[in-house]
Amino acid sequence: MRQPPANRIAPDAIKAWKIAEAIVAGVFWLITIALFILTFIFEFSYWYGAGAALISGLCTYLFVFLLPKLRWRRWRYEVFEQEIYIQHGILIVSRTLVPMIRVQHVDTKQGPILKNYKLASVEISTAATTHEIPALLEEDASDLRDRISALARVDEDDV
Template sequence: MISKPQKRISQKALTVWRISGVITSLIGWLITAAAVFLLHIFDLPGWISIILIVLAVIFPVLHIFLFPTLRWKSWRYEVREEEIELEEGIFVKTRTLVPMVRVQHVDTNQGPLLRKYKLASVVVHTAATAHTIPALEETEAEELRFFISKLARVAEEDV
């Protein structure tokens, strides 16, 4: 039986995901403020405003503190000679096996936040889908990209 994947993504992912949560929360607060303002102007029931305000307090707590921690703890990956295994999910665990013979190409990508924290994501492309290993250290991501590419070439030659 194949063991569960053991490698973790960078702990800096927590910081990046929390900053993303703050940005998302700020946008949510702006939308909530506009909605509450419109509700007040059109003299609609106050309980709707109260629900919106409560949600505007609860969601940031979840998206800034709880979900990034749970997401980081649940993310695992392993690259083996014949497959790549990914495990993720907070409430629903998903384990994915990507056979090396199916790998077409491998990319790394960085958004502004990942670049600031010297992180990169590795994206493994197959004919049908793309699988992402998020928030690895830049050097680790580059090494992993070349390693997977090399294994995919070897797997292709063996077929």
């Protein structure tokens, strides 16, 4: 069996993912508050609000505090001359090999949360799908994009 890839994504990915998930959790909490207001206005049972608060609290704990750390521990990647090896997943670990000969183009992307931490993601597009290596340092993402692009071009010339 092959060894796991050696390279990890940036540790600040945990902070960025926590912020993104906190925004989603905030929406759940707003819905919970709205449900409590509706139960007060229409005199519904308070169990609906209590259930929504329990679900919101559980989702907040899981998605904001627990899963980003586990997600970061599992994310690894490595670029070889002939392929890109990506490993990710929490319960089900997915190991993907992307042959360089199949790479059509490589992009970097950066949203406002990643930009705040000087991070960027690398997207590797093939004819079938797109693979992403998330939350690398901006300089590392740019270097990786250029390296994959150069390796993919060399493979196309050989064929």
